[in-house]
Amino acid sequence: MYKLYYGPGACSMGIHIMLRELNAPFELHRVSLMDGDQRKPEFLHINPRGQIPVLVDAGQPVREGAAIIAYLAAKHPTPLLPMNPPDAAALEWMCWANATLHPAYSRAMWIKRNFANEANYNALMTNAIQALNTLWQEADQVLGTRPYLAGNTPTMGDIMMTVMANWGTAQPVHLGQNVRRVIKDMVARPAYQAALTAEQVEYKAAA
Numbered sequence: 067m068y069k070l071y072y073g074p075g076a077c078s079m080g081i082h083i084m085l086r087e088l089n090a091p092f093e094l095h096r097v098s099l100m101d102g103d104q105r106k107p108e109f110l111h112i113n114p115r116g117q118i119p120v121l122v123d124a125g126q127p128v129r130e131g132a133a134i135i136a137y138l139a140a141k142h143p144t145p146l147l148p149m150n151p152p153d154a155a156a157l158e159w160m161c162w163a164n165a166t167l168h169p170a171y172s173r174a175m176w177i178k179r180n181f182a183n184e185a186n187y188n189a190l191m192t193n194a195i196q197a198l199n200t201l202w203q204e205a206d207q208v209l210g211t212r213p214y215l216a217g218n219t220p221t222m223g224d225i226m227m228t229v230m231a232n233w234g235t236a237q238p239v240h241l242g243q244n245v246r247r248v249i250k251d252m253v254a255r256p257a258y259q260a261a262l263t264a265e266q267v268e269y270k271a272a273a
């Protein structure tokens with residue numbers, strides 16, 4: 067039985083959806099980022115970085131979203147991330163979501179958390195939103211040439227991108243029509259719907 071430390075609607079939701087897609091046995095442990103649970107000693111013991119997601123497999127913590135996804139895909143062969151042989155495009159887009167799109171959102175959120183004065187805040191936020199729009203434009207262009215980010219079938223990159231598309235930012239982010247087509251498709255999957263219900267999250271980005 068896996069244990070997943072998650073925050074409702076956070077990046078951990080992609081792992082939650084994956085566990086459901088794989089029909090893997092798991093239990094959820096909620097970490098409230100709003101309440102600062104991630105900085106409490108009992109959680110820092112599990113992840114000294116004070117971040118979710120963490121997957122615990124038979125007492126062994128697996129940290130970092132991309133590592134957890136690759137770990138699960140290696141243990142439970144899945145078309146969502148073929149590992150044997152490895153699918154380069156599926157790995158690339160899974161990492162794009164986790165290691166490129168996610169930090170771009172974090173940047174926008176950290177400005178909100180840390181801004182020094184109103185003038186700086188507005189300039190930094192506009193810049194951060196522009197960076198996000200450039201990334202979404204790239205995804206939209208790719209999705210204009212093929213059904214899903216990595217080719218003809220959905221992979222973890224599509225799921226992670228869909229989770230992040232639902233994150234609120236202080237200024238609107240533009241999602242193109244091809245991105246919207248794919249996120250609607252992802253959200254309609256039973257595993258996605260079940261994860262939204264379990265985490266009590268409303269999906270707003272596909273409207």
Ligand SMILES: N[C@@H](CCC(=O)N[C@@H](CS)C(=O)NCC(=O)O)C(=O)O
Nearest residue numbers: 076077104116117118119130131132
């Ligand atoms: N590189 C990490 C990033 C994880 C991350 O930023 N998680 C956010 C939630 S989406 C978090 O736990 N934030 C807590 C905080 O910033 O205090 C990963 O991919 O696992």
